[in-house]
Amino acid sequence: MNWLLEPSVSTFGPDIDQLYYIILIITGIVFFVTEGLLIYFLVKYRAREGRKAEYIHGSTRAEVIWTAVPFVVVLVLALMSKPLWDQIKEPSLFPEGAYEIEVVARQFEWEARYAGANGEFDADDSFTLLNRVHVPVNQPVILHLEAEDVIHSFFVPDFRVKQDAVPGRRIPVWFEITETGEYELGCAELCGIGHYRMDGLVVVQSEEEFEAWKQERVAANGGQP
Ligand SMILES: [Cu+2]
Structure with missing residues (x-):
């Protein structure tokens, strides 16, 4: 898959690109789902003759879910990136004989x-x-x-x-x-x-x-x- 980035020419390039695409796909899905819902609700609850606004408190369960899911996703991404980051940035792990x-x-x-x-x-x-x-x-x-x-x-x-x-x-x-x-x-x-x-x-x-x-x-x- 290289329709977005020029192919890399370094040994660690493909690993970076793989992480990049994983993050792009996750954030891409979140983007289209949230924007889609936004547009759907904008249309569904648009101002109409005779419809009154209603007060709602919100949903604790929904809030827990939409906080916990991104937390887990970000945590998993961090754990996936850590070894690659160390391999590239940690001087004590640099290859010998460079x-x-x-x-x-x-x-x-x-x-x-x-x-x-x-x-x-x-x-x-x-x-x-x-x-x-x-x-x-x-x-x-x-x-x-x-x-x-x-x-x-x-x-x-x-x-x-x-x-x-x-x-x-x-x-x-x-x-x-x-x-x-x-x-x-x-x-x-x-x-x-x-x-x-x-x-x-x-x-x-x-x-x-x-x-x-x-x-x-x-x-x-x-x-x-
Ligand atoms: Cu400069």
């Missing part, structure tokens, strides 16, 4: 920082990129998100990844992408006058392509692609 990149958000651009061979981000062979993040396919990747000025939000819809970048914090985000290609990256937090142009691309490459690209960048001593 490739790590620093991503710094500032008004109004994204800077990706790649570590040198020694794993340090300030090594001679480390380099940075503007508004582009290259990552390898089929391999877990951790981005360390930082912000230099205000709150931004790293959002790649095709990955089903969205995370705020907050000044003073270094927030890890992980994903594993299953298809090579170029995916749109946007800032999902209104961050100032240039917010609309704070976009970029995430380029997902095969491992060989990614390694070759890195060598190229190191040889060019950073710079833009």
Whole structure:
């Protein structure tokens, strides 16, 4: 079922979409039933010649039911989401051996920082990129998100990844992408006058392509692609 959302390309994307559709179906049913009843009663009890308004107190039983049912539904949804949330957001559960990149958000651009061979981000062979993040396919990747000025939000819809970048914090985000290609990256937090142009691309490459690209960048001593 993907007539609403573009198919996801991350390992946890299908699980997120499944939850999304379950919630959409439940809220959709509730929406049509309540709006339908509203219209039905509006017509049924419309003002008519000779009909008088009547005082009723209400029904305790009905109130208990329409409070308890949503409570149980929301509770079940929360319990269903919890393991997925932990898998995606809990740093202690992140996959081992991930490739790590620093991503710094500032008004109004994204800077990706790649570590040198020694794993340090300030090594001679480390380099940075503007508004582009290259990552390898089929391999877990951790981005360390930082912000230099205000709150931004790293959002790649095709990955089903969205995370705020907050000044003073270094927030890890992980994903594993299953298809090579170029995916749109946007800032999902209104961050100032240039917010609309704070976009970029995430380029997902095969491992060989990614390694070759890195060598190229190191040889060019950073710079833009
Ligand atoms: Cu922004």
